[in-house]
Structure formats: C-alpha cells, structure tokens
Amino acid sequence: MDEPSSPDPIAGVIPARAVAYAVIRRVFEGGAWADRALHGEARRLRLDARDLGLATQLSYGTVQRVATLDHVIEQLAGRVPAKLDKPVLAALRLGVFQLTFLDRVPAHAAVGESVELAKRDAPRGAGLVNAVLRRASREARPLIARLKDDTPQHAALAHSHPEWIAQLWFDALGPEDARALMAADNTSAEAVLRANTLKTTAVELLERLQVDARVEQDALILDQPFDAFSAPEWEQGLLMPQSRAAMAVGRLLDPQPGERVLDLCAAPGGKTTHLAALMRNEGQVVAVEKHVGRAGALTRTAARMGATIVEVQNRDATEPADGTFDRVLVDPPCSDLGTLASRPDARWRKAGRPEALAGLQQQILQAGANALRPGGTLVYSTCTISPGENEQVVSAFLAGHPDFTVDDLGTELPLWKHPTMPQHLQTLPHRDRTDGFFIARLRRAS
Numbered sequence: 023m024d025e026p027s028s029p030d031p032i033a034g035v036i037p038a039r040a041v042a043y044a045v046i047r048r049v050f051e052g053g054a055w056a057d058r059a060l061h062g063e064a065r066r067l068r069l070d071a072r073d074l075g076l077a078t079q080l081s082y083g084t085v086q087r088v089a090t091l092d093h094v095i096e097q098l099a100g101r102v103p104a105k106l107d108k109p110v111l112a113a114l115r116l117g118v119f120q121l122t123f124l125d126r127v128p129a130h131a132a133v134g135e136s137v138e139l140a141k142r143d144a145p146r147g148a149g150l151v152n153a154v155l156r157r158a159s160r161e162a163r164p165l166i167a168r169l170k171d172d173t174p175q176h177a178a179l180a181h182s183h184p185e186w187i188a189q190l191w192f193d194a195l196g197p198e199d200a201r202a203l204m205a206a207d208n209t210s211a212e213a214v215l216r217a218n219t220l221k222t223t224a225v226e227l228l229e230r231l232q233v234d235a236r237v238e239q240d241a242l243i244l245d246q247p248f249d250a251f252s253a254p255e256w257e258q259g260l261l262m263p264q265s266r267a268a269m270a271v272g273r274l275l276d277p278q279p280g281e282r283v284l285d286l287c288a289a290p291g292g293k294t295t296h297l298a299a300l301m302r303n304e305g306q307v308v309a310v311e312k313h314v315g316r317a318g319a320l321t322r323t324a325a326r327m328g329a330t331i332v333e334v335q336n337r338d339a340t341e342p343a344d345g346t347f348d349r350v351l352v353d354p355p356c357s358d359l360g361t362l363a364s365r366p367d368a369r370w371r372k373a374g375r376p377e378a379l380a381g382l383q384q385q386i387l388q389a390g391a392n393a394l395r396p397g398g399t400l401v402y403s404t405c406t407i408s409p410g411e412n413e414q415v416v417s418a419f420l421a422g423h424p425d426f427t428v429d430d431l432g433t434e435l436p437l438w439k440h441p442t443m444p445q446h447l448q449t450l451p452h453r454d455r456t457d458g459f460f461i462a463r464l465r466r467a468s
C-alpha cells in the first residue's frame with residue numbers, strides 16, 4: 023500500500039497534533055507501524071521532549087481506541103466511517119479522541135485544529151468535521167459511558183479490541199481480568215531503557231541522558247516517552263529500550279561468563295545483547311535468526327553494543343544444532359498480545375493469530391531442547407497472553423520429555439506468577455505495569 027505523503031507544518035495547528043494526524047493517516051491508509059511513523063514524523067518536525075509526549079499520547083491513543091471512536095463517528099455523522107474521505111476520517115478520529123478521552127485539551131483546540139487539518143487535505147469535508155466534532159463535544163462522552171463491557175463482543179467495542187482477542191482473554195483470564203487488561207492496553211506503556219553494562223552503568227546513563235527516571239537494577243524506568251532511536255547514546259550502543267518483563271527473560275536464563283548459549287529467534291537482539299552483557303562478554307552466544315534482513319540488523323546491533331561474543335547464524339531455528347549448549351533461550355514468533363500498549367496498531371493487523379503459531383513454537387522448543395547438554399537450562403518465553411502459545415506448548419513438551427523438569431519461577435518471582443499455572447510466570451500489563459510475557463524455565467536431567 024502507498025502511504026499518504028506527510029504534511030508540512032500547518033497554520034493554526036500545533037506540531038504535536040500535525041504529527042499525530044500524519045501518524046494516524048500513515049497507519050490506517052498506508053499500513054505503517056505507529057512507532058516507526060511517529061519516529062519519522064517527530065524527527066521531521068523536530069519535536070522536543072514535551073511535544074513528543076503529547077504527539078505520542080494523541081497518535082497512539084487514537085490508533086488504540088479507533089473502534090470506539092468509529093462507533094461515535096458513525097452515530098454522530100450518520101455515516102459508515104469507512105465511506106468518509108480519508109483525511110476527514112483521520113481528522114474526526116483525532117478530534118473525537120481528544121474530546122472523549124483527554125481532559126486537559128480545550129474543546130475549541132480539538133475541534134478547530136481538526137477542522138484546519140481537514141481544510142488542507144479535503145476542503146469540502148471541513149464543514150462535516152466541524153459539525154460532527156461540535157456534537158461530539160456534547161454527546162460523545164455520554165455515548166461512550168453507555169457502552170457495556172459484560173460480554174466479549176461488548177468489551178471489544180468499549181475497550182477497542184478485535185472481538186477474537188476479547189474472546190480469548192475472557193476465556194483464559196475471566197471477564198474481570200480480561201476487561202482490565204484491555205483497558206491497560208489503551209494506556210501508554212512504561213518506558214524503560216536497559217543500560218548496556220558492557221559499556222556503561224544505569225547510573226552513568228541517567229546522568230548522561232538527563233531524563234526523569236529511577237534506576238532499577240541495570241535499567242532506567244522513565245517518567246516520559248523517550249525517542250531512543252534518535253539519541254546519540256543509541257548509536258553509541260549505551261542503551262536498549264526493553265521492558266522489565268523482557269529483561270526478566272535473560273536474568274532467569276542466568277547465563278554465566280564462559281558458557282555457550284544458544285538464542286533461538288534472536289532479532290532484533292534485545293535479549294541477545296542482554297545475554298552477552300550478563301556474561302560479561304566471556305563465552306559464546308549463538309544467535310539464530312531466519313530472516314536475512316533481521317539477521318543483518320541483529321549483527322549490527324551486536325556490533326554497536328560491543329557484544330563481541332555473539333555469533334549470528336542466519337538459518338531456521340528448527341534445524342538441528344549440536345547438543346552441547348549450557349543454556350538455550352527459545353523466544354519464538356508469537357501473537358504479540360502482551361505488547362499492545364507499546365505497539366498500538368498491532369491489534370488491528372491480521373497476521374500472527376495464536377492458532378497458526380503453536381505448531382512452529384513447539385518445533386522450535388523441540389530444536390532448542392535437542393541442542394541442550396544434559397544438566398543444561400532452557401527458557402521458553404513469548405510476549406503474549408495466549409494459553410495455546412504458552413502453557414499448552416510447555417505442558418505438551420513436558421508430557422513427551424520425562425528427562426526435563428520445570429523450575430518453580432512463581433516462588434522466585436511471586437508477583438509475576440501465572441494465574442493458573444503458578445510454576446510459570448505470566449506478566450499482565452494491568453497487574454504488573456509491564457509487557458505481557460510468558461516465561462517458563464526447564465532443566466534437562468544430567
């Protein structure tokens with residue numbers, strides 16, 4: 023799909039809103055990833071940290087809430103949103119989002135600036151934008167307050183998720199957690215940077231970046247979004263954006279300096295480079311990635327971060343490796359349902375349904391197990407909340423492998439224990455304020 027061209031700064035529109043409008047159009051008209059579109063637009067208009075915070079809130083919030091917003095637009099415009107001109111729809115979505123879900127934006131700014139945006143790109147639709155948003159400023163909140171979330175179908179509309187995700191979580195977690203989880207997906211994700219301890223420390227990084235943050239182990243938990251990929255410290259390999267749950271994966275594998283570690287499904291390399299740092303660059307990390315472009319990016323990431331013990335292999339993780347590794351990380355492709363807050367467009371993409379992934383996940387787990395030496399440790403992790411890709415994959419594996427046992431991680435990290443299988447971990451964004459990761463640790467008998 024062609025992406026719409028980015029707008030130049032528009033008279034009467036603040037840069038954060040112009041950026042958000044451009045991001046919304048690129049996501050829904052061009053199929054762009056919201057984070058990449060935001061990064062590109064923010065850079066082009068040279069947003070400062072405060073404006074970037076607002077642009078992130080406006081663009082991510084609108085993309086996340088689009089199902090609810092379109093319901094409001096349909097009620098108030100009396101037309102099916104998909105039939106509206108694309109710039110008109112984008113301006114309406116942005117306007118209704120602000121009028122409905124933000125408290126500190128004055129209504130005249132939300133309405134007036136959406137009208138200016140429409141005037142520039144679809145002048146004949148500006149009157150409709152004005153009329154619908156004026157009604158929305160009075161009627162949208164009561165309309166949304168009347169939405170119920172008692173069934174998966176109702177909750178999908180009220181919390182703006184596809185129905186299949188609402189159904190999956192009602193079944194897996196029960197209605198209360200499912201609703202809270204969907205609500206958490208519509209907030210901003212916690213922003214965290216891992217300090218690359220091969221080159222710096224978290225305290226040094228904090229001093230250098232001059233951001234509001236607290237230090238937790240080797241990471242900074244930030245008070246505001248941070249465009250890491252534009253920072254010189256990113257180029258210098260001093261940091262990696264990574265959630266607290268993602269960092270727990272490497273720590274729980276607990277690789278030791280001098281060991282041989284196999285990392286199956288390794289790009290973009292957040293965990294690979296963490297493993298190398300935990301090993302103080304002593305030993306070997308064999309990082310396997312199937313896709314050639316991503317394998318190249320992984321090689322560059324390892325070089326940038328000075329992770330010299332990483333050897334990237336561009337191959338399929340289901341192919342056999344020698345069975346001598348001390349530790350194996352299996353982090354296979356998954357439905358990514360634990361990261362919907364940080365990747366706001368992900369829920370609207372068709373790829374990556376759980377039922378299509380479990381077979382591959384089982385095969386990669388099997389290949390990882392075959393590569394492990396007797397007495398070795400294997401961690402299976404995903405960034406999703408989906409029993410068919412998580413606990414069921416591990417249970418099926420254990421049923422066929424009496425020489426493997428499972429560690430009780432629920433005792434090690436009780437706050438994060440899995441709701442129904444407490445020997446595993448399942449972080450839940452609404453409960454733990456981090457990405458939703460599943461983590462199981464297995465040991466092979468000596």
Ligand SMILES: C[S@@+](CC[C@H](N)C(=O)[O-])C[C@H]1O[C@@H](n2cnc3c(N)ncnc32)[C@H](O)[C@@H]1O
Nearest residue numbers: 287288289290291292293311312338339353355
């Ligand atoms: C969940 S991501 C891995 C994230 C990574 N471990 C990290 O922490 O940055 C899954 C990766 O597996 C790769 N992949 C998918 N199928 C694969 C296969 N059969 N063999 C190897 N890699 C595969 C994808 O290209 C993707 O980069």
